[in-house]
Amino acid sequence: xxxxxxxxxxxxxxxxxxxxxxxxxxxxxxxxxxxxxxxxxxxxxxxxxxxxxxxxxxxxxxxxxxxxxxxxxxxxxxxxxxxxxxxxxxxxxxxxxxxxxxxxxxxxxxxxxxxxxxxxxxxxxxxxxxxxxxxxxxxxxxxxxxxxxxxxxxxxxxxxxxxxxxxxxxxxxxxxxxxxxxxxxxxxxxxxxxxxxxxxxxxxxxxxxxxxxxxxxxxxxxxxxxxxxxxxxxxxxxxxxxxxxxxxxxxxxxxxxxxxxxxxxxxxxxxxxxxxxxxxxxxxxxxxxxxxxxxxxxxxxxxxxxxxxxxxxxxxxxxxxxxxxxxxxxxxxxxxxxxxxxxxxxxxxxxxxxxxxxxxxxxxxxxxxxxxxxxxxxxxxxxxxxxxxxxxxxxxxxxxxxxxxxxxxxxxxxxxxxxxxxxxxxxxxxxxxxxxxxxxxxxxxxxxxxxxxxxxxxxxxxxxxxxxxxxxxxxxxxxxxxxxxxxxxxxxxxxxxxxxxxxxxxxxxxxxxxxxxxxxxxxxxxxxxxxxxxxxxxxxxxxxxxxxxxxxxxxxxxxxxxxxxxxxxxxxx
Amino acid sequence: xxxxxxxxxxxxxxxxxxxxxxxxxxxxxxxxxxxxxxxxxxxxxxxxxxxxxxxxxxxxxxxxxxxxxxxxxxxxxxxxxxxxxxxxxxxx
Numbered sequence: 189x190x191x192x193x194x195x196x197x198x199x200x201x202x203x204x205x206x207x208x209x210x211x212x213x214x215x216x217x218x219x220x221x222x223x224x225x226x227x228x229x230x231x232x233x234x235x236x237x238x239x240x241x242x243x244x245x246x247x248x249x250x251x252x253x254x255x256x257x258x259x260x261x262x263x264x265x266x267x268x269x270x271x272x273x274x275x276x277x278x279x280x281x282x283x284x285x286x287x288x289x290x291x292x293x294x295x296x297x298x299x300x301x302x303x304x305x306x307x308x309x310x311x312x313x314x315x316x317x318x319x320x321x322x323x324x325x326x327x328x329x330x331x332x333x334x335x336x337x338x339x340x341x342x343x344x345x346x347x348x349x350x351x352x353x354x355x356x357x358x359x360x361x362x363x364x365x366x367x368x369x370x371x372x373x374x375x376x377x378x379x380x381x382x383x384x385x386x387x388x389x390x391x392x393x394x395x396x397x398x399x400x401x402x403x404x405x406x407x408x409x410x411x412x413x414x415x416x417x418x419x420x421x422x423x424x425x426x427x428x429x430x431x432x433x434x435x436x437x438x439x440x441x442x443x444x445x446x447x448x449x450x451x452x453x454x455x456x457x458x459x460x461x462x463x464x465x466x467x468x469x470x471x472x473x474x475x476x477x478x479x480x481x482x483x484x485x486x487x488x489x490x491x492x493x494x495x496x497x498x499x500x501x502x503x504x505x506x507x508x509x510x511x512x513x514x515x516x517x518x519x520x521x522x523x524x525x526x527x528x529x530x531x532x533x534x535x536x537x538x539x540x541x542x543x544x545x546x547x548x549x550x551x552x553x554x555x556x557x558x559x560x561x562x563x564x565x566x567x568x569x570x571x572x573x574x575x576x577x578x579x580x581x582x583x584x585x586x587x588x589x590x591x592x593x594x595x596x597x598x599x600x601x602x603x604x605x606x607x608x609x610x611x612x613x614x615x616x617x618x619x620x621x622x623x624x625x626x627x628x629x630x631x632x633x634x635x636x637x638x639x640x641x642x643x644x645x646x647x648x649x650x651x652x653x654x655x656x657x658x659x660x661x662x663x664x665x666x667x668x669x670x671x672x673x674x675x676x677x678x679x680x681x682x683x684x685x686x687x688x689x690x691x692x693x694x695x696x697x698x699x700x701x702x703x704x705x706x707x708x709x710x711x712x713x714x715x716x717x718x719x720x721x722x723x724x725x726x727x728x729x730x731x732x733x734x735x736x737x738x739x740x741x742x743x744x745x746x747x748x749x750x751x752x753x754x755x756x757x758x759x760x761x
Numbered sequence: 762x763x764x765x766x767x768x769x770x771x772x773x774x775x776x777x778x779x780x781x782x783x784x785x786x787x788x789x790x791x792x793x794x795x796x797x798x799x800x801x802x803x804x805x806x807x808x809x810x811x812x813x814x815x816x817x818x819x820x821x822x823x824x825x826x827x828x829x830x831x832x833x834x835x836x837x838x839x840x841x842x843x844x845x846x847x848x849x850x851x852x853x
Contacts, residue, residue: 315824336822337821337822338817338820338822339817340820341822361809361810363809364812365776369775385805392795392799435803438799439799442788452803453807456806456810459810496810
């Protein structure tokens with residue numbers, strides 16, 4: 189008791205768990221002393237009077253224990269209970285377990301498409317594992333060896349160059365420890381854990397704001413089991429993004445947010461999705477309105493962000509020559525990646541992406557997609573969630589605007605900049621559509637706020653009327669859009685010349701195509717998006733459980749994999 | 762089975778414990794279930810990026826030993842913060 193509390197903590201209540209844990213530690217300490225004496229006496233050096241020593245120890249232990257047990261004035265209290273009762277806790281656990289196995293079994297394996305290849309490849313190189321690169325036909329490519337150190341492992345001139353290509357390195361970094369611990373199965377395992385954490389944090393955020401178990405459980409299900417997220421079966425940085433955004437939002441929504449911890453997590457998010465810089469105004473606003481010491485928390489936030497983004501900035505400097513360069517803009521990545529002229533008011537610039545109006549002179553759509561992105565995003569959401577839940581976003585936003593203006597402003601500051609950025613982007617793909625997940629968290633909170641309005645007698649009628657009216661309005665709007673027709677972006681065929689009829693392979697989304705845009709396919713897509721389904725769309729997925737278990741067993745013992753050098757099929761002429 | 766248990770224990774040490782200690786050192790007001798979820802969330806985010814940063818500084822790949830060392834380092838730093846902040850209690 190060198191540094192005692194001078195008695196000021198005496199007779200303060202302690203929990204039963206803590207008391208029992210203390211007793212256990214006390215017993216273990218004596219057991220340890222006893223074992224030490226026994227082993228020393230038996231194997232090292234005999235005590236002259238071992239029996240007397242043992243007797244003394246036993247008596248000393250028993251007396252002390254008796255003294256502890258007879259101690260008067262101890263105030264024992266029950267351990268802090270779960271915020272929900274046992275039945276509810278088990279129900280929540282069952283939901284999370286279901287989500288875990290759903291994600292675990294529907295995962296299609298690492299390196300099966302474009303984005304996930306450039307998560308898996310650098311991840312294995314970070315862990316110093318050799319990869320065999322092959323063509324689509326299985327022919328072996330490249331003869332190379334790894335230098336065995338970072339960051340050198342990540343750029344190999346004898347192999348495919350920069351291993352993360354135009355993707356951000358953060359996703360690969362997050363997956364590496366899971367690969368190290370669980371081999372190839374680590375990718376699948378962490379994919380499943382991401383799903384669980386998305387649901388868990390949606391539950392916690394909703395519980396923190398609305399304090400209603402059923403509402404929070406529903407929010408968790410919507411967050412992790414909606415039909416859109418269930419259609420993503422590969423490693424995807426936006427799933428990681430959604431998971432980390434949920435953590436940041438939870439930390440920010442606490443009574444007194446901790447700037448340093450939020451900054452540390454935000455920096456990690458920045459390494460996965462550079463676009464998360466757009467969340468900065470919302471974070472600063474929330475820290476400003478919630479922290480008693482605003483300046484200190486905001487400074488600590490920036491410090492924390494700097495610590496965890498520093499490795500990424502160093503990597504950018506090493507690989508692209510500029511710590512702030514977005515990997516997609518690096519001119520020396522192999523392949524044909526032309527730039528296009530854009531302008532906004534009097535500002536003209538060249539960009540190797542394809543932006544829509546107002547950066548282009550007219551509104552266009554990407555081939556293979558029936559709508560421009562600014563319509564695709566809400567239509568995909570409405571189609572996945574169903575029009576009723578989609579309408580809850582608006583009633584929830586109205587509810588928050590009326591009752592919690594600061595939270596409303598915070599969530600809008602979070603949502604709007606990212607939506608505006610995505611809405612002008614074309615050169616779209618099914619993979620890029622998953623950017624929708626970056627917008628998901630504030631929308632989930634709005635949905636929960638919309639549902640909360642239905643739980644109170646005072647607001648039930650007005651909210652119900654609002655949902656019905658909004659559902660009708662959204663339904664009419666969605667159906668009207670079925671008649672719209674947007675011009676195809678011809679720049680796309682210029683950028684991906686293989687897509688032009690007569691050439692062999694083109695690339696769209698996460699699969700390789702050998703044909704031009706198919707009008708029948710486009711019509712089918714439009715039909716789904718403008719169907720106007722009131723309830724969530726259910727995707728039928730057939731999972732061969734036995735086959736999956738076999739794959740999992742194989743993955744857990746598999747250290748190396750073969751990767752198709754997919755980049756050359758996308759960008760090389 | 763033993764191997765799985767061993768790996769899960771390592772995963773708890775590498776991902777959960779650092780997150781838990783960061784919370785204890787940085788966030789004072791948290792109740793039990795939230796603490797555990799948050800601990801795991803923080804651990805899986807911060808330990809990998811710290812390991813990668815340190816591996817780059819040391820010019821070495823990220824390996825199991827480095828991962829354990831980084832997790833231990835974070836745990837120790839947080840423990841020191843906690844011990845410095847909290848005086849020992851007694852009942853007399």
